[in-house]
Each structure stands twice: as C-alpha cells, then as structure tokens.
Amino acid sequence: MTLRHYQIFVAVCDAMNMTAAAESLFMSQPAVSQAIAELEKNYEVRLFERLSRKLYLTEAGEKLLGYARHMLRMNDDVEKDMKLLRESGTIRLGASVTVGAYVLPRLVSAFKEENRRTAVRVVEDNTRQIEHLIMTDQLDFGIVEGDTVSPDIVVHPLMDDELTLVCARTHRFAGLSAVMPEELEKEDFIVREKGSGTRKTFEDTMALNGLSWREAWTCNNADTIRAAVAAGLGVSVISARAVARDAASGLLCALPVKALQFRRTFKIVYHKNKFLTVPMRKFMELCMKSRA
Amino acid sequence: MTLRHYQIFVAVCDAMNMTAAAESLFMSQPAVSQAIAELEKNYEVRLFERLSRKLYLTEAGEKLLGYARHMLRMNDDVEKDMKLLRESGTIRLGASVTVGAYVLPRLVSAFKEENRRTAVRVVEDNTRQIEHLIMTDQLDFGIVEGDTVSPDIVVHPLMDDELTLVCARTHRFAGLSAVMPEELEKEDFIVREKGSGTRKTFEDTMALNGLSWREAWTCNNADTIRAAVAAGLGVSVISARAVARDAASGLLCALPVKALQFRRTFKIVYHKNKFLTVPMRKFMELCMKSRA
DNA sequence: TACATTTACGGTCTTCGTAATAATG
DNA sequence: CATTATTACGAAGACCGTAAATGTA
Numbered sequence: 269m270t271l272r273h274y275q276i277f278v279a280v281c282d283a284m285n286m287t288a289a290a291e292s293l294f295m296s297q298p299a300v301s302q303a304i305a306e307l308e309k310n311y312e313v314r315l316f317e318r319l320s321r322k323l324y325l326t327e328a329g330e331k332l333l334g335y336a337r338h339m340l341r342m343n344d345d346v347e348k349d350m351k352l353l354r355e356s357g358t359i360r361l362g363a364s365v366t367v368g369a370y371v372l373p374r375l376v377s378a379f380k381e382e383n384r385r386t387a388v389r390v391v392e393d394n395t396r397q398i399e400h401l402i403m404t405d406q407l408d409f410g411i412v413e414g415d416t417v418s419p420d421i422v423v424h425p426l427m428d429d430e431l432t433l434v435c436a437r438t439h440r441f442a443g444l445s446a447v448m449p450e451e452l453e454k455e456d457f458i459v460r461e462k463g464s465g466t467r468k469t470f471e472d473t474m475a476l477n478g479l480s481w482r483e484a485w486t487c488n489n490a491d492t493i494r495a496a497v498a499a500g501l502g503v504s505v506i507s508a509r510a511v512a513r514d515a516a517s518g519l520l521c522a523l524p525v526k527a528l529q530f531r532r533t534f535k536i537v538y539h540k541n542k543f544l545t546v547p548m549r550k551f552m553e554l555c556m557k558s559r560a
Numbered sequence: 561m562t563l564r565h566y567q568i569f570v571a572v573c574d575a576m577n578m579t580a581a582a583e584s585l586f587m588s589q590p591a592v593s594q595a596i597a598e599l600e601k602n603y604e605v606r607l608f609e610r611l612s613r614k615l616y617l618t619e620a621g622e623k624l625l626g627y628a629r630h631m632l633r634m635n636d637d638v639e640k641d642m643k644l645l646r647e648s649g650t651i652r653l654g655a656s657v658t659v660g661a662y663v664l665p666r667l668v669s670a671f672k673e674e675n676r677r678t679a680v681r682v683v684e685d686n687t688r689q690i691e692h693l694i695m696t697d698q699l700d701f702g703i704v705e706g707d708t709v710s711p712d713i714v715v716h717p718l719m720d721d722e723l724t725l726v727c728a729r730t731h732r733f734a735g736l737s738a739v740m741p742e743e744l745e746k747e748d749f750i751v752r753e754k755g756s757g758t759r760k761t762f763e764d765t766m767a768l769n770g771l772s773w774r775e776a777w778t779c780n781n782a783d784t785i786r787a788a789v790a791a792g793l794g795v796s797v798i799s800a801r802a803v804a805r806d807a808a809s810g811l812l813c814a815l816p817v818k819a820l821q822f823r824r825t826f827k828i829v830y831h832k833n834k835f836l837t838v839p840m841r842k843f844m845e846l847c848m849k850s851r852a
Numbered sequence: 853t854a855c856a857t858t859t860a861c862g863g864t865c866t867t868c869g870t871a872a873t874a875a876t877g
Numbered sequence: 878c879a880t881t882a883t884t885a886c887g888a889a890g891a892c893c894g895t896a897a898a899t900g901t902a
Contacts, residue, residue, distance in 0.1 A: 269635070270562045272867085287881060299868045301882060311642035314835035317697045320712065321876055321881060324697035326835075328645040335638045339631050343561070346627045350603035353620045405609045405616035420612065420901095543606040543618075564892085579856060591893045593857060613856060613901055 269310055271343055274336035276303040277315065281333050284323050307332075356385040357545050362401055362410030366429070366466060367534055368392035369490065370509040372411065375558065379551050386547040394463060402539055408548055409538035411555065413465040416537055424536040424552070427559040431469055431530030432508040432522045434515070436500040442521045449479055449528050456484035456502035458493050466490075469532045470505045477528055494520065505530055561602055563635055566628035568595040569607065573625050576615050599624070648677040649837050654693055654702030656757055658721070659826055660684035661782065662801040664703065667850065671843050678839040686755060694831055700840055701830035703847065705757040708829050716828040716844070719851040723761060723822030724800040724814045726807070728792040734813045741771055741820050748776035748794035750785050758782075761824045762797045769820055786812065797822055 279289040280300060290297040308315050315329035325333065363372050368390065376388050391398070391407060395414030401407040403418060411426060433452070435441045441451070452474075460467040474481055484502045487493060490510040497504050498519055508522065515522040536552055538544070544552070571581040572592060582589040600607050607621035617625065655664050660682065668680050683690070683699060687706030693699040695710060703718060725744075727733045733743070744766075752759040766773055776794045779785060782802040789796050790811055800814065807814040828844055830836070836844070 269638075270564070272562070285881085296869055297881080298870085298883075298885095301884090302868080305883080311639070311646070313642050313646050314837075317831075317834060318882075319695065319697055319831050319833055322696075323882095327649045328642060331641050331645060332638060335634055335641070339634050342627055342631050342634075346561075346624060347603070349623050349627075350605050350620060353623060354603070354605050357619045403611065404614075405611055539609075539611050541609070541611055543609060545606075562891095577856080588894055589856080590858075590860095590895085593859090594893080597858080610857075615857095 273303050273307050274339055276300055277307055278336050278340060280304060281325060355546055358387040358389060359548055359551055360408045361388060361390045362398035362407040363390055363392050364395045364398060364412040364414055364465060366413055366507050367411045370507060375555055379554050383547060409536060411534055411536055413532055413534055420540050421537050422540045426534045426536050426555055429532050429534055430508045431505045433503060433505050433525055434497050434511050434520050434522050435503040436498055437518060437521055438500055441523060444523055446524045446526045448526050449477060453480055457481050458485040458496045458502045458504045459483055461486055461488045466506055469530055473530045565595050565599050566631055568592055569599055570628050572596060573617060647838055650679045651840055651843055652700045653680060653682045654690035654699040655682055655684050656687045656690060656704040656706060658705055658758060658799050659703045667847055671846050675839060701828060703826055703828055705824055705826055712832050713829050714832045718826045718828050718847055721824050721826055722800045723797045725795060725797055725817055726789050726803050726812050726814050727795040728790055729810060729813055730792055733815060736815060738816045738818045740818050741769060745772055749773050750777040750788045750794045750796045751775055753778055753780045758798055761822055765822045
C-alpha cells in the first residue's frame with residue numbers, strides 16, 4: 269500500500285462519500301473506488317460498510333484513519349523540513365588558524381546577519397586536518413592558508429595575506445621607513461611552531477632570499493608573539509592582520525623589509541564532488557565579495 | 561514520493577552502500593540508485609555525499625531518515641493492527657428485551673471464553689430500535705424476538721421461545737397437569753406493556769383462539785411480573801426461560817394450557833450488505849450450535 | 853583492474869481515465 | 878429516473894531489470 273492509497277482513503281473518510289472525495293482530489297470516482305477496494309483487499313478488512321447508498325466507517329477503518337492521517341502529516345512535514353534545509357541547512361566550515369582568528373569572525377557574523385536561519389559551525393585546525401575532514405565529509409568546505417594535497421580538492425584563491433615584520437616601539441627598527449634584509453639576521457626571532465602556515469611562509473621566504481635567522485622563542489599562537497615582541501624580547505614576522513590594531517595603537521611597530529615580501533594566499537577549498545547548498549554558495553560569494 | 565522510496569532509502573542508510581542495500585532488498589542496484597536519485601530530485605536536496613566511493617549521509621538525509629523510519633514503522637503497525645482487527649474486532653450486538661435478559665448472557669460469556677481478545681458490546685432495546693441501529697451500522701447484527709420491517713434485513717431463525725402460563729403456588733391452577741383455555745378468561749392477568757414482543761405474542765395467540773382476557777396489571781419487565789404472580793395478584797404468560805428457575809424452586813407454577821401454545825421465534829438479523837467479520841460469524845455459529 | 857554508482861533502455865505492472873453495469877431511493 | 882458505487886478495459890506512466898558507461902582505489 270502506498271501513501272497515495274492512504275491519501276485517497278482519508279479524503280473518502282472526510283467526505284464519507286466517494287464521489288465527493290474524487291472531486292476533492294481532482295480524480296475520477298472509479299479510481300477512488302478502486303483505491304479503497306485495494307486497501308480492503310490488501311488488509312483483508314472492510315473499511316466502510318456500504319448500507320443503502322451510505323458509507324459507514326468500520327472499526328478497522330477508524331483505526332486505519334488514525335494511522336493514515338499521521339503518516340500523511342509526516343509526509344507533509346518532510347516536505348517542509350526538506351525545503352527548510354534546502355534553504356538554510358547548517359554550514360560546517362573549516363578554517364586554518366590565522367584565518368580562523370583574523371578573517372572568519374568578521375565573515376561569519378556578516379553572513380549570519382543576512383542568513384539568520386542558517387547555523388554555521390566552524391572547526392579550526394591546521395590545513396592538513398581541515399583537508400582530511402573535508403575528504404570525509406565532516407566539513408562542507410574550508411578556508412585555509414596552507415596547501416592541500418589531494419587532487420580531488422577544488423581550490424579557489426580568496427585573498428592575499430601579507431606577513432609583516434613587527435618590533436617593539438622601543439626597538440632600534442622603530443621609526444624606520446624600511447628595514448634592510450641583512451639587518452634581520454642580527455635579530456632574535458619569536459616564531460610560530462613548526463607546521464604552522466605562518467612559520468612556513470616565513471621560513472620559505474627567508475630561505476629564498478638567502479637569509480639566516482635566530483629562533484629565540486617558539487609558540488603556537490599570535491597573542492603570545494605580540495606580547496613577547498611588545499616586551500622587547502625579539503622581533504617577529506606574522507600576519508599583518510594580527511597586528512593591525514596594535515600597530516595603530518602604537519603598542520607595536522609594523523614595518524616593511526626593503527625589497528622583500530612575506531606573502532601567501534587564503535583559499536576556499538572543498539571536495540570536487542561536494543554538493544554545495546544554497547547557503548554554502550552564499551557564504552562563499554560573501555567571502556569573495558568582501559576580500560580586502 | 562512513496563513509502564517504497566523511503567524503504568529503499570532506509571536500507572541504504574543502514575548499509576551506507578547502495579549495492580549492499582540492493583541485496584538486502586532483493587533488487588538490482590540501479591533500481592536503488594534510481595530511487596535515491598528520485599528522492600533527491602523531488603526534495604531538491606542531496607541526501608548522500610558521494611566522496612571517493614563512499615557515501616556520507618547529509619544533514620537533510622539525517623532528517624529524512626528520522627521521518628522515514630517513523631513512517632515505515634507506522635506502516636508495519638497498520639499491518640499488525642489490521643490483522644488483529646480482522647481476527648478480533650469488536651462485535652456490536654443488538655438484543656431485544658427477553659433475548660437480552662435470558663438468552664444473551666449465556667451466549668456472550670460462552671463466546672468470550674473462547675475469544676478473549678474480541679470485545680462484545682450489547683445494546684438492548686425493542687426490535688424496532690435494534691433494526692434502526694442495524695440499518696445505520698450502529699450495530700453489526702441483532703438477536704430479536706419481534707419482526708423486522710426492512711426488506712434489506714436478513715433473518716435467520718435461531719430458536720423457538722415458548723411462553724408459559726404461570727401462577728402462584730397457592731393458585732387454584734397449581735398442581736393441575738394442564739389448564740383448559742376457557743379457564744383463562746376468568747383470571748386477572750399481569751402483562752408486559754404494549755409494544756413488547758411478549759405482550760404481542762400473548763395477545764395474538766389469545767385472539768387467534770377467540771379468548772378474551774382481563775388486564776389487571778401492566779409493567780415493562782419480567783421481574784415485577786414474577787413478583788406479582790408469586791404474590792397471588794394474578795397469572796401471566798411470559799417466556800418459559802424467565803420463570804424456569806422460579807418454577808424449579810417452587811416459587812411459581814408453570815403449566816401448559818390444553819391444546820394451546822404461545823410460541824415465537826428468536827432470530828438473528830443483519831443488513832444484507834453487512835460484511836461479517838470472522839468473530840461475528842463465529843458468534844453466530846455459536847448461537848446456532850447452542851440452540852436448545 | 854576491480855569495484856561502486858550512474859546512465860540508458862526496454863518490458864511489465866500500476867494507476868487512473870472513460871464507459872458500461874449494478875444497486876438504491 | 879437520478880444518484881452512487883462497482884466492474885471492465887485501455888493508455889500513460891512508474892518501477893525495476895539488464896547492459897553499458899563512468900569514475901575511483
């Protein structure tokens with residue numbers, strides 16, 4: 269028996285008259301009659317007594333009616349829920365550390381402003397981990413700074429991120445319009461841990477320019493770095509976004525290195541077979557539009 | 561979308577693998593694939609992510625799964641309930657007064673003995689009312705003493721019922737082996753009300769035999785009649801079944817009238833289009849078997 | 853290559869319409 | 878005779894099978 273049978277049955281119960289039920293369902297009366305007959309045959313019960321051109325619902329009919337109404341109601345609810353999910357399902361978003369700290373909060377809150385019914389869940393971890401979560405559909409997509417490995421990952425460059433040299437306001441560099449690259453070799457560096465994208469960009473760029481450097485302090489977050497730099501324990505090269513506020517307030521100095529740029533790109537990444545829902549695409553569009 | 565779609569969907573969720581689901585459903589794998597595709601198309605949501613030969617249930621899939629399981633469960637329950645009702649639905653039984661008081665209790669309790677799951681509801685009223693309730697499917701069938709009117713009522717004679725003359729043990733009739741019909745005309749009669757089947761049988765038989773009679777007391781129940789007769793207030797003609805116990809205990813005397821019988825028939829009656837369930841037929845068979 | 857899913861296509865059963873028949877008031 | 882339900886039958890479509898194609902490990 270199909271939901272259609274139940275639907276017809278309920279219509280007949282509501283009308284207690286097959287002809288009227290057929291009309292309400294915009295179908296022929298014999299089709300209704302047949303559907304009821306099929307139900308009765310299938311369950312081997314009589315659903316209606318037909319006495320003197322009138323229909324009377326039997327005990328079995330009464331019982332079935334309860335179930336049928338419930339099932340049809342559920343089916344309608346499915347429709348509604350699917351529609352809702354189609355337009356506002358949860359977004360499971362991955363972010364690598366720098367992105368998560370300095371880019372995403374702004375984007376997520378802007379998105380939520382315009383899509384209040386869509387929940388956004390963010391997982392922050394290193395690029396490698398984010399990639400794995402995407403490959404196993406534990407995340408819908410990610411915004412990362414590092415490079416992905418799998419050829420099944422689609423990569424959309426989102427925005428460039430510039431690392432900048434920072435020092436304390438009391439440091440000898442403070443006030444210079446630019447620092448000569450060789451000067452860096454004389455400094456103590458406070459750096460992120462191995463495996464960090466920031467660290468990798470810094471190392472790669474230094475190596476590319478034939479510059480050596482001294483590691484004075486290693487830590488896994490930008491807050492500690494800013495504090496240590498401000499305290500004059502050394503200099504660092506971290507995302508300009510991470511020090512924008514402190515540079516403006518004068519707590520730290522951010523300054524360029526002559527003829528040398530620490531650059532990387534933030535990218536939106538997802539599995540090439542991933543089905544992107546409307547809210548997911550909306551979020552991505554918002555990211556692309558708001559790249560600064 | 562049909563229940564079949566949901567059934568297939570649930571199987572795929574259970575296996576998280578279309579091929580295995582197809583096997584468990586004893587159907588081809590493409591058919592499963594198609595059912596899922598139809599669901600996804602219909603609701604315009606993706607139910608599974610297909611990443612690297614693996615299936616992952618989406619948020620929408622998760623939601624749908626909950627509904628689908630519920631609906632399928634209900635559908636199974638319908639099956640069970642219908643089966644139960646088929647074999648043990650309620651019996652709505654009508655009985656006219658004498659039948660209800662002196663015949664039915666025995667039959668119903670005998671029936672319940674062997675059909676514990678079948679509920680029996682009895683409505684006791686006069687034949688005319690019982691017939692109306694049957695015509696409007698408020699009763700499944702009836703056992704009545706009177707005659708039905710509608711040509712749509714099927715009538716099965718069930719058992720003869722003999723009315724007997726009763727008097728007090730101190731009455732002048734007491735001890736006689738038979739009473740001469742003419743003697744009746746000298747007695748005071750305690751009778752049932754007009755409209756009663758018992759009264760009608762009595763009146764008809766008396767009239768048929770050219771006998772007149774005196775009405776001393778009218779009441780609508782056999783208990784009062786027995787009490788009044790026992791008190792020597794008159795004689796009566798009522799169902800032998802109603803006085804069997806009192807006659808045996810010597811409280812009353814039941815005796816034949818020479819060459820005269822007060823007879824009527826109890827009948828099983830139902831609408832000719834009435835669908836008789838298994839328990840209903842069982843009850844009728846029990847009635848026919850146990851006719852005394 | 854081997855395995856899983858999707859696409860293509862065709863046969864069979866279902867569903868529903870029209871028309872005819874039966875039953876009822 | 879008008880109204881309602883059932884039966885009969887045929888066309889359109891759904892369902893599911895086989896075969897081939899596609900995509901991955």
